[in-house]
Amino acid sequence: MITAYISIGSNIEREYHLKAGLDAVKTLASKWRMSRIFEAEPVGFDGDNFFNAVIEIQTSLSLSELQFQLKEIERQLGRPAHAVKNQSRTIDLDLLLYGDAVSDALPSLPRSDIYRFAFVLWPLSELNPDLVIPQETQTLAQLWQNFSQQQILWPVE
Secondary structure, eight states: OEEEEEEEEESSSHHHHHHHHHHHHHTTOSEEEEOOOEEEOOSSSOOOOEEEEEEEEEEOSOHHHHHHHHHHHHHHTTOOTTOOSSSOOSOEEEEEEETTOOBSSSSOBSOTHHHHOHHHHHHHHHHOTTOOOTTOSSOHHHHHHTOOOOOOEEEOO
8 A cells, every 4th residue: 555645726616626536535545634725825927715635545546547537536626637727717636746766757756746835735744744755854833834835824723
């Protein structure tokens, strides 16, 4: 089994799509858990606020099969196959970590979004604060504590 971390987000019918996305991702896992849900303002474009979270799964799927299945879930939930960045979306599922895999090819691992976006790092660090990701010396909690990017987000009650 491999431990993988997946960011999940939606700003179109976000409650529905986040739940549907989580339900679909759970079918790929033998075990799973999810961070709190955070509401975040969009980055790079004007639009409705997002709901974001991170899901940890234990899976027997290969990296390529997991990536394929995540893109298939997005497609089934109404996201166009060739959707552009910086626009509203029904669902966004991004593979952040896949075990200790390091790759510059797609999917790039560890995903650079971990270092760029509070809506990824905060829930990831809550889920597994003591984890040290590949090619890093600090724990996720330390990365979050030292995070300097400005973005407005807050936990959803």
